[in-house]
Amino acid sequence: xxxxxxxxxxxxxxxxxxxxxxxxxxxxxxxxxxxxxxxxxxxxxxxxxxxxxxxxxxxxxxxxxxxxxxxxxxxxxxxxxxxxxxxxxxxxxxxxxxxxxxxxxxxxxxxxxxxxxxxxxxxxxxxxxxxxxxxxxxxxxxxxxxxxxxxxxxxxxxxxxxxxxxxxxxxxxxxxxxxxxxxxxxxxxxxxxxxxxxxxxxxxxxxxxxxxxxxxxxxx
Numbered sequence: 552x553x554x555x556x557x558x559x560x561x562x563x564x565x566x567x568x569x570x571x572x573x574x575x576x577x578x579x580x581x582x583x584x585x586x587x588x589x590x591x592x593x594x595x596x597x598x599x600x601x602x603x604x605x606x607x608x609x610x611x612x613x614x615x616x617x618x619x620x621x622x623x624x625x626x627x628x629x630x631x632x633x634x635x636x637x638x639x640x641x642x643x644x645x646x647x648x649x650x651x652x653x654x655x656x657x658x659x660x661x662x663x664x665x666x667x668x669x670x671x672x673x674x675x676x677x678x679x680x681x682x683x684x685x686x687x688x689x690x691x692x693x694x695x696x697x698x699x700x701x702x703x704x705x706x707x708x709x710x711x712x713x714x715x716x717x718x719x720x721x722x723x724x725x726x727x728x729x730x731x732x733x734x735x736x737x738x739x740x741x742x743x744x745x746x747x748x749x750x751x752x753x754x755x756x757x758x759x760x761x762x763x764x765x766x767x768x769x770x771x
Contacts, residue, residue, distance in 0.1 A: 599662035609635030
């Protein structure tokens with residue numbers, strides 16, 4: 552398994568400067584759900600060591616750093632990590648630019664592994680491998696946190712243009728530059744999430760809002 556998809560890398564390299572606009576659109580419901588989740592996340596990581604996979608521009612990283620003991624932040628995109636480095640981070644943060652499947656890290660050393668807005672881009676055929684990867688870095692009793700969006704958070708940009716041969720939903724994204732990309736973007740309703748996650752995890756919290764869903768998990 553690898554996440555070194557050239558099209559997705561090109562997409563995130565181009566989108567990095569404008570990526571965080573998604574968090575600040577004029578939509579009260581979106582803002583309310585994001586702010587509430589930030590509180591939940593700060594509680595979860597308080598005093599803990601965190602591995603933040605696919606850290607992106609560091610929106611959630613910045614919020615975790617307010618209460619975490621230390622964070623290792625990983626992303627394969629140079630452009631995304633450069634955006635994240637500019638954040639005011641209140642705890643020690645080590646950045647690693649790498650494919651998350653090939654990290655120079657020891658197993659079972661982190662209290663919490665986090666993954667924001669990535670499960671929806673992960674090919675369905677690799678979910679099990681992704682979950683095994685995440686739990687391999689956890690200490691005994693460690694937690695997994697994930698968040699992703701539902702279609703209402705995206706407006707018209709979630710419209711599907713079809714599916715690949717494995718059943719992954721495909722959408723077209725257009726950036727401010729006019730560049731267009733076709734990427735995997737899978738959406739989940741609550742029963743689908745419960746079914747998908749319960750095979751590998753104890754679901755400690757599942758929040759399913761209009762715009763976003765989030766989970767806190769413990770490995771089985």
